[in-house]
Amino acid sequence: MEFQNLLIGNKGRIQYIIINRESKLNALNKQTLQELHTALTDAFGNAQVGGVIITGAGTKAFVAGADIAEFVGVDAEGGRTIAQEGQTQVFDIIANGSKPVIAAINGFALGGGLELALACHIRIASDNAKMGLPEVTLGLIPGYGGTQRLTQLVGRGKALEMIMTADMANAAQALQFGLVNHVVTQEELLPKAEEILSKILTRAPLALASAIKAINAANTECVNGYAVEIAEFSNCFGTEDFTEGVAAFLGKTKPVFEGK
Template sequence: MSYENILLNKEDKISTITINRPESLNALNAQTIKELSDAFSELNADTSCRAIIITGSGEKSFVAGADIKEFIDFGKEEAEQLARNGQNSLFNKIENMNKPVIAAVNGFALGGGLELAMACHIRYASENAKLGLPEVTLGLIPGYGGTQRLPKLVGKGIANEMIFSAKMIPAQRAKEIGLVNEVYPIEELLTKTKELASIIAKNSPMAISKAINAVNLSDTDKGFETEIKHFGEVFELDDKKEGVSAFIEKRKPNF
């Protein structure tokens, strides 16, 4: 499949998606969201892909936000449909992928850009990154999951402060509050992200898939039961047999 606004590279079980709209600081417009959705569907079905990295082109911006020009004149029903379609087609899809998605936040991650990063399972950031949800300065609120995912990552108090004030925070502060996992110099960001992806790619893809599902339900009343169910299910899988055999035989597993 060919794309206009994103680049897709597959190498050694790791796929990298680069949002490639540098002229607009990689802002999310309808076409880009559609292309991202298609790319994630493609990778979800690709059994050779074990981990996914998403980043932005250049060194200034991961994603500077949604392309406001596309919905500035929307009414209530159109706006609701925009948010619902975005959630269902992309943001929820990323969160529920059957393999890990790592955001390499290389600069501004604002509005929909931060919401995109938060939908990913892990976030690494460059030292120059700035993160925030500025929607209230436009008389709007986050519509792609910002009010839901941010409190789960940083707690309700800090989430409220970020959303109500619309302040951008630097990468190091984002690490302090748990919004990103690690911070690196911009020139090291992709290398460090790929190193993590390579470690993940060596582990059981079936076990990771079930772990993603269980972790995603950790803040619901289904969390413990899902973990128990999946713990039992993996005992019937070839990956478990290979992993245990490799451990007993003192060799590395071949998943």
């Protein structure tokens, strides 16, 4: 598929998904969300792709938020549809995906942009990054999982403060809060993301998928995370990758995992 608002590139088993609306600070309009759904679904279904790095075009913004112009005239039921479709078709797909996804945050990550980063498994920020959820200044609240995922990462008190004040956090503050995993210079942003993802991709793919599922269960209501962990742990014993990993460990060789 040819995308209008995304750039897709592959570097070995790493796939880049670049939101390419630089003149709009990479804001998420309806078309961009639809394209993200397609790109992510394709990436998770492509055996040649081991993991994904999501970033924004240029240095000013990762994603500066939703395209607010599309909200004009929307009623309560329309708002429900916007949030429901966005969460299920994009943000939840990332968070629950079977492959690791890293957000490389360059510049502003606000509103839906920060929510996009929150859905990713790991976040790396450039030192010029500024992050926040300013929805209350528009008479809204975050609708793409921000109230839930921010709370899980930084705790209830800090999440309430950030959302209710609408204040932005700089990269150093975000690192202190636990909102991002690493802060680097702009020049080091993508190399750092590639370094971490490349290391992850030397591990067993099915085990990575199981780890994501088990960790997500820790924050899923009415799900026993310990039971999910036991189930995923046991499933790993039935994989060829487990046999390969144990044999390589005992034989003091490097394992070659095939995701089987």
